[in-house]
Amino acid sequence: MAAWIKAKTFDKERQAIVTKGGSAWRLHRNLTTDNIRFNITYGYQPSVIGKVNVNDGQWHHVVGIYDGTRLCLYVDGRLDNSVEVSKSIGTNDKPVYIGGHSEQAERCWNGLIDDVRIYDYALSQNEVAALL
Numbered sequence: 001m002a003a004w005i006k007a008k009t010f011d012k013e014r015q016a017i018v019t020k021g022g023s024a025w026r027l028h029r030n031l032t033t034d035n036i037r038f039n040i041t042y043g044y045q046p047s048v049i050g051k052v053n054v055n056d057g058q059w060h061h062v063v064g065i066y067d068g069t070r071l072c073l074y075v076d077g078r079l080d081n082s083v084e085v086s087k088s089i090g091t092n093d094k095p096v097y098i099g100g101h102s103e104q105a106e107r108c109w110n111g112l113i114d115d116v117r118i119y120d121y122a123l124s125q126n127e128v129a130a131l132l
Helices: 127-131
Strands: 004-009 016-019 026-029 038-039 047-049 062-065 070-073 078-084 111-117
Touching: 016 070, 016 111, 026 078, 038 070, 047 070, 047 127
Parallel strands: none
Antiparallel strands: 004 062, 004 111, 016 026, 026 038, 038 047, 062 070, 070 078
């Protein structure tokens, strides 16, 4: 999945960018830090945690990718972090929320989100760069 984000402020834990609830996949603020986390199932693992500060009032392009063996997080077209994973993507019957969370209403995004894209395949590095 991919989205352009601009944080007004990080004022809540785990602020949602694009989620399918806490029991499936989600792209969101990493706990109370200034970076992004991408999860593919219930709980904190497996997940990939970014290192780039996106709480700076600027627009950032964020992309979470899972290819079946690796979780990758891109920020502004560059690989921010990746981890090896051998788990299935979590599913549930919850709707997809942009800027919100169907199971945790208090996790609303405080800022702007634009051009959200959800793919049914893992993007290549070149495809991520072409989204900018």
